[in-house]
Amino acid sequence: MKHDLRKFFIGYVLLTVLVTSCIPADKDISTDNRYQFENILDISYTPDSLTSCHGWFTDAGAWMGFTLPEKGKWVNGFCGPFSLDINRRQWIAQSAVTVSYHGTEQSAFTPDSTCYFPGELYLSAHSKDGSISQRLNFLNASTALLHIHSDAKRELMLTASRWDKDVKVSTEQNTVIARHPSGEIVALTFTPDVALNTTEHNYSAVYKGNDTDTYVTISFYTEETELAAGMQKAQLILSNPQRELQENQARWNDYLAHILRTDMKPEYDRIAVKAIVTLVSNWRTRRGGLLHEGIVPSHAAAYFVGFWAWDSWRFSAALAKFAPELAKDNIRAMFDYQQPDGMVIDCIYTDPSENNLRDSKPPLASWAVNEIFTHTNDTAFVSEMYPQLLAYYKWWFTKRDHNHNGMCEYGSTDGTLEAAAWESGMDNAIRFDQTKMLKNKGSDHAWSMDQESVDLNAYLALECELLKKFATILGIAFDAPDYSHQVADYFFDHTKGFFFDRRLKDGSFIQEPGCEAYIPLWTGIATKEQVKAMLPLLTDTTKFSTYIPFPTIAADNPKYNPRGYWRGPIWLDQTYFAIRGLRNYGYNQMADEYTRQVFDRLQGLQGDAPIHENYDTHTGARLKAPHFSWSSSHLLMLYDDYDK
Numbered sequence: 001m002k003h004d005l006r007k008f009f010i011g012y013v014l015l016t017v018l019v020t021s022c023i024p025a026d027k028d029i030s031t032d033n034r035y036q037f038e039n040i041l042d043i044s045y046t047p048d049s050l051t052s053c054h055g056w057f058t059d060a061g062a063w064m065g066f067t068l069p070e071k072g073k074w075v076n077g078f079c080g081p082f083s084l085d086i087n088r089r090q091w092i093a094q095s096a097v098t099v100s101y102h103g104t105e106q107s108a109f110t111p112d113s114t115c116y117f118p119g120e121l122y123l124s125a126h127s128k129d130g131s132i133s134q135r136l137n138f139l140n141a142s143t144a145l146l147h148i149h150s151d152a153k154r155e156l157m158l159t160a161s162r163w164d165k166d167v168k169v170s171t172e173q174n175t176v177i178a179r180h181p182s183g184e185i186v187a188l189t190f191t192p193d194v195a196l197n198t199t200e201h202n203y204s205a206v207y208k209g210n211d212t213d214t215y216v217t218i219s220f221y222t223e224e225t226e227l228a229a230g231m232q233k234a235q236l237i238l239s240n241p242q243r244e245l246q247e248n249q250a251r252w253n254d255y256l257a258h259i260l261r262t263d264m265k266p267e268y269d270r271i272a273v274k275a276i277v278t279l280v281s282n283w284r285t286r287r288g289g290l291l292h293e294g295i296v297p298s299h300a301a302a303y304f305v306g307f308w309a310w311d312s313w314r315f316s317a318a319l320a321k322f323a324p325e326l327a328k329d330n331i332r333a334m335f336d337y338q339q340p341d342g343m344v345i346d347c348i349y350t351d352p353s354e355n356n357l358r359d360s361k362p363p364l365a366s367w368a369v370n371e372i373f374t375h376t377n378d379t380a381f382v383s384e385m386y387p388q389l390l391a392y393y394k395w396w397f398t399k400r401d402h403n404h405n406g407m408c409e410y411g412s413t414d415g416t417l418e419a420a421a422w423e424s425g426m427d428n429a430i431r432f433d434q435t436k437m438l439k440n441k442g443s444d445h446a447w448s449m450d451q452e453s454v455d456l457n458a459y460l461a462l463e464c465e466l467l468k469k470f471a472t473i474l475g476i477a478f479d480a481p482d483y484s485h486q487v488a489d490y491f492f493d494h495t496k497g498f499f500f501d502r503r504l505k506d507g508s509f510i511q512e513p514g515c516e517a518y519i520p521l522w523t524g525i526a527t528k529e530q531v532k533a534m535l536p537l538l539t540d541t542t543k544f545s546t547y548i549p550f551p552t553i554a555a556d557n558p559k560y561n562p563r564g565y566w567r568g569p570i571w572l573d574q575t576y577f578a579i580r581g582l583r584n585y586g587y588n589q590m591a592d593e594y595t596r597q598v599f600d601r602l603q604g605l606q607g608d609a610p611i612h613e614n615y616d617t618h619t620g621a622r623l624k625a626p627h628f629s630w631s632s633s634h635l636l637m638l639y640d641d642y643d644k
Helices: 002-020 224-239 241-259 266-281 309-319 324-335 365-376 379-399 417-424 454-474 484-491 515-523 528-538 572-584 588-601 629-641
Strands: 064-067 079-083 093-101 110-117 120-127 130-138 143-150 156-163 168-172 175-179 185-190 194-198 203-207 213-221 437-439 447-449 612-615 622-626
Touching: 079 213, 093 130, 093 143, 093 185, 093 213, 130 241, 143 156, 143 224, 143 241, 168 194, 175 224, 185 203, 185 224, 213 224, 224 241, 241 266, 241 629, 266 309, 266 588, 266 629, 309 324, 309 365, 309 629, 324 365, 324 379, 365 379, 365 454, 379 454, 417 447, 454 484, 454 515, 484 515, 515 528, 515 572, 528 572, 572 588, 572 629, 588 629, 612 629
Parallel strands: none
Antiparallel strands: 064 079, 079 093, 093 156, 110 120, 120 130, 130 143, 143 213, 156 203, 168 175, 175 185, 185 213, 194 203, 437 447, 612 622
């Protein structure tokens, strides 16, 4: 026993040292919750000529990101900024601001610590002349604040490391302006006690103050017209930087306060915080064709730097609890491009010519609006969105119901199966292997698959229920098709005890057990008897109760591939739908056990690895895009539901 206690004490001391070494000396962990979650993500990367990395620190809707320098490739400053738009992804500089002591610029700095806290980057290093620490916080969508602290009262030298070769550098008053041919601009504004010198390709700034602390604003603009106003704002920020930092602190502590529970394991709290960090790092402000703010699926994957429909519904549902105004804008952004017939298109970009109008996405918009209403009681937002939600709901029955029986199909505007599979969100799902496309009467741009999908109609049943709720709140009549009471019986195969899609030609079931069957449980339209009949398949360890539970198809299917996108891997939205579905029918202990399997078994989830797009069913290995928003959204939902 004494030996065990001694081991525990030594381990505790070592852990305390490791944790506190990463916390800035001027910060109090007891008053700022972010410092309880050190190294929330590993984004260490020192760029060379590459145009990408595995993830960035970004916040407040910014289109620029930064990384921590690698200790083996040290530069004494945060790396970046990096431009995050799909068409302009590039490092503007290896590091726009590096710090040394004036007159000793050649002295090597040895890294001491680096850390990614929620909403803040931190680094410290020392040379023979003294120690310097730096921290970086985003104040708004265009500007980050760099705080530099030195323990030696010596003049500081600030300069950039390796601007992009096409960048041209100039100065205006106490601001360094770095212009890129793309039109993007980085502006570095210094305090008045800094002496600036520039060449065409770089600058040097000597800080001559007597204080041990100085500040620099790093601003990123997409147009020349933003620069003048931005420079004035930067001067105001530098006149009272502590006020700005307090606002940043308050915002992040508010995020955490709205999400974190007092009755959860610290390891699970860390998962929730990582999910918040991921969502906020994928927040983008209005730009070009994106007319409202919103969340991209992943800033680390160039092809995901836009807004997608069903992704946005998920993000808004998760944001509703801690960032409801952003959640509202995320929904508005997609409806900005609602078509005259009511269709909400698949995805939108800063360049509208890249938008995909070939298909829609599964209808979860009313669910997202309801989550916002639940947390805000904002009837004005419900009133704003109701006509658009109703038009979108009706569109499914006018453009995606081939035989007009009230059961809809996924489809496309161009008649291609590719786009129709995209409309389901499950691009290569095995249930579509034998699918053909059918032209719908009455429109040149309405095609359906030749099968009715259980998940689509279960979603529509929930949308119908919520639209009727909204109509009651607004005191108006609900005027739209209602087949919600028919869906569960229509798609339930009593011989197999499971929900399946049905073929239009003969009404037969497509008996390929898959994740689409989870949706009637999540939406609550399944009967208790149907759920009970499903349990043998759902709890079978060779089928759906796998190491990480609830894969996209049964694990014993000959077509199953644990790395096969929608043909086997774990997608956390579908796992959430299954777990929440079980909870809806009173199987709470089972739901909690499955949640623990997710939280405890996904590789890197409790450490510093990013949250990924999907995961290997049998190992929990990370797959596809990192820093993935919809996985993060559903981890937050699992966290909120656990043990309730």
